[in-house]
Amino acid sequence: MLRFILLGALLSLPSPAAALQVQQPPEPPRLLDDVRFLSDDRLQGRMTGSPGADSAAEYLARRFSQVGLQPAAGGWFQSFTVGREAPAARQARTGALMGRNVVGILPGRDPVLRNQTVVLGAHYDHLGRGGFGSLDPDSTGLVHNGADDNASGAAALIQVAARLAASPPARTVVFIAFSGEELGLLGSAHYVQQPIYPLAGMMAMVNLDMVGRLRNGRLIVYGARSAKEFPALLDSLNWYAGFDLKAQGDGYGPSDHSSFYAAKRPVLHIFTDLHEDYHRTTDDWQKVNYDGLKRVADFSLGLVTALANRTSPLTLLELPAPVPSQIAAGSGPPGYGAYLGTVPDMTGAPGGVRLVGVRAGSPAEKAGLRGDDIITRIGGAETPDLQAMTDALRSHKPGETVEIVVRRGASVTTFTATLGARGG
Ligand SMILES: [Zn+2]
Numbered sequence: 001m002l003r004f005i006l007l008g009a010l011l012s013l014p015s016p017a018a019a020l021q022v023q024q025p026p027e028p029p030r031l032l033d034d035v036r037f038l039s040d041d042r043l044q045g046r047m048t049g050s051p052g053a054d055s056a057a058e059y060l061a062r063r064f065s066q067v068g069l070q071p072a073a074g075g076w077f078q079s080f081t082v083g084r085e086a087p088a089a090r091q092a093r094t095g096a097l098m099g100r101n102v103v104g105i106l107p108g109r110d111p112v113l114r115n116q117t118v119v120l121g122a123h124y125d126h127l128g129r130g131g132f133g134s135l136d137p138d139s140t141g142l143v144h145n146g147a148d149d150n151a152s153g154a155a156a157l158i159q160v161a162a163r164l165a166a167s168p169p170a171r172t173v174v175f176i177a178f179s180g181e182e183l184g185l186l187g188s189a190h191y192v193q194q195p196i197y198p199l200a201g202m203m204a205m206v207n208l209d210m211v212g213r214l215r216n217g218r219l220i221v222y223g224a225r226s227a228k229e230f231p232a233l234l235d236s237l238n239w240y241a242g243f244d245l246k247a248q249g250d251g252y253g254p255s256d257h258s259s260f261y262a263a264k265r266p267v268l269h270i271f272t273d274l275h276e277d278y279h280r281t282t283d284d285w286q287k288v289n290y291d292g293l294k295r296v297a298d299f300s301l302g303l304v305t306a307l308a309n310r311t312s313p314l315t316l317l318e319l320p321a322p323v324p325s326q327i328a329a330g331s332g333p334p335g336y337g338a339y340l341g342t343v344p345d346m347t348g349a350p351g352g353v354r355l356v357g358v359r360a361g362s363p364a365e366k367a368g369l370r371g372d373d374i375i376t377r378i379g380g381a382e383t384p385d386l387q388a389m390t391d392a393l394r395s396h397k398p399g400e401t402v403e404i405v406v407r408r409g410a411s412v413t414t415f416t417a418t419l420g421a422r423g424g
Contacts, residue, residue: 030158031155031156031159031293032285034063034151034158035151035152035155035212035285035288035293036285038056038124038151038155039146039147039151039283039284041145043056043145044128045127045130045143046124046125046126046146047125047126047127047182048082048125048179048182048187049082049099052128053099056124056154057102057124057177057179060124060154061076061104064102064104064158064161065104067162068106068162068166069104069105069106069161069165069175070106070107071103071104072103072104072105072196072197074196076102077100077101077102077103078100078101078103078190078191078194078196079098079099079100079101080098080100080101080179080180080186080187081097081098082096082098082180082183082186083096097180099179099186099187099190101178101179101187101191102124102177103174103175103176103196104174105173105174105175106164106165106168106172108170108171108308109169109170110171113170114170114171114172115172115201116172116202116203117171117174117197117201117203118172118174118202118204118205118206118307119173119174119175119176119202119206120160120161120173120174120175120176120208120300120304121157121176121177121178121205121206121207121208121257122150122154122156122178122208123150123153123154123178123179123180123181123182123187123188123255123256124154124177125178125179125180125181125182125183125187126144126149126182127146127182127279128144129141129142130144132183133182133279134279134280136279136280139280139281142281144280144281144283145281145284146283147212147283147284147287147288148210148212148213148272148275148277148278148287148288149209149278149279150181150208151212151285152211152288153209153210153211153212154177154208155293156211156293156297156300157175157177159294159301160300160304161173163301164301164304164305169305170308171308171309172197172308174196176188176191181209181255185256185258185259187256188256188257188259188260191259192259192260192263199260199263202260202265203266203307203308203310203313204227204266204307205260205261205265205266206257206268206300206304206307207255207257207267207269208270208296208300209256209257209269209270210271210278211270211297212287212288212289212292212293213272213273213275213287213289213292214272214289214291214295214296215272215273215289215292217243217244218243218244218272219241219243219244219245219246219270219271219272219296220246220247220271220272220273220346221234221245221246221247221248221268221269221270221271222257222268222271223250223251223268224248224249225248225249225250225251226250226261226266226267226268226319227314227316227317228314228317229312229315230247230266230314233303233306234247234268235247237299237303237306241295241302243295243299250317251266251267252319257269264316264318265316266314266316270296270300270303272289272292272296273345273346273356274343274344274356275356275357276356276357280359338393338396338397338400338420339363339393339398339419339420339421340363340364340378340417340419341358341359341362341365342355342358342362342364342375343355343356343357343359343371344356349374351376351407352375352376352384352407353375353383353386354373354374355370355371355372355373355374356371357371358370358371362420363418363420364417366418367404367416367417369415369417372408373406373407374408375404376405376406376407377404377405378392378393378396378404378405379395379396379400379403380403393419397419398419399418399419400418401416401418401419402416402419404417
């Protein structure tokens with residue numbers, strides 16, 4: 001009987017394990033839920049200034065609060081207006097717009113270093129119902145859900161915040177979900193003009209934009225050449241993470257980190273590369289690689305922790321701003337030269353531009369090009385890299401017929417393509 005009595009007595013006491021469970025935040029990983037909410041049809045593609053974007057902003061502020069962030073000085077939202085006459089509003093054929101960045105902070109635990117910050121950002125706006133920015137020819141009026149672009153980054157942002165809140169680093173971490181990115185980096189440009197925390201005390205900015213399509217373990221980190229210490233830091237973090245890591249490039253690029261690099265801060269852009277659904281109605285949550293997204297969030301957590309705890313400063317490397325056409329061929333803004341419809345491999349390939357794929361119905365597809373082809377010449381001009389390919393396409397007009405030389409496996413073949421117009 002003693003055993004039973006003893007057992008009974010033990011059972012009536014709260015066990016240490018139960019007490020521990022009560023103390024831990026009961027917040028399960030919700031990466032999938034966050035991606036699904038943000039890329040649901042109900043949010044109508046989260047166009048800056050739309051009711052769908054407002055719902056997304058409210059949701060993000062609620063999630064920031066749930067995982068343990070505090071509102072920034074001034075509150076969760078930083079509003080900015082896009083005037084009716086602003087180029088973005090005119091191109092998108094909208095009236096004046098009100099965009100809202102969502103800003104939450106995790107105060108640093110070091111009494112001195114907490115006055116310095118690391119910014120982790122991800123834009124949450126997308127293309128709404130198509131038209132402006134869409135690469136689908138007949139997509140106007142159809143919801144563009146933007147699951148990879150960039151519900152994936154916003155979900156990873158929440159995930160990193162939740163994990164970091166459990167054990168805050170020395171410096172303050174500022175989490176920003178930007179709006180206005182698709183209209184021309186407007187939310188990040190506004191933040192840099194009116195920073196809530198001084199830019200001088202900002203160690204670095206890390207941008208999560210399109211991180212939901214990890215394939216073959218290959219992770220791109222742009223901006224690796226924006227600070228002298230970045231390549232070694234990224235390498236050491238990857239020793240654990242085990243990605244096929246492509247750390248490269250300066251701090252300019254077609255996303256929000258560019259605004260911070262222009263303001264002379266070191267930046268990194270984490271990216272799982274372009275794909276055939278980029279800026280199309282098919283960028284849906286079902287196609288997100290959740291294991292991959294979780295790995296990217298883990299890597300980002302390690303990166304932000306290392307930056308926010310580091311004892312020595314970073315050395316900014318300043319490189320000249322590129323010409324505006326540097327955005328990848330096939331993914332640039334409308335109105336730039338002729339359209340081919342290729343999806344280039346952003347990490348480059350020796351001697352040419354490797355394709356990840358071609359867009360359905362595009363001139364490239366009609367000409368017979370396909371994924372894994374390496375384009376070495378367009379219309380007589382050599383195309384050793386994306387910049388050369390962009391320049392080659394810009395030198396032609398829509399409707400022109402050009403010869404495209406392609407390396408496919410061991411053979412070299414010449415295809416003929418009739419170029420189209422961009423932004424159709
Ligand atoms: Zn985009």
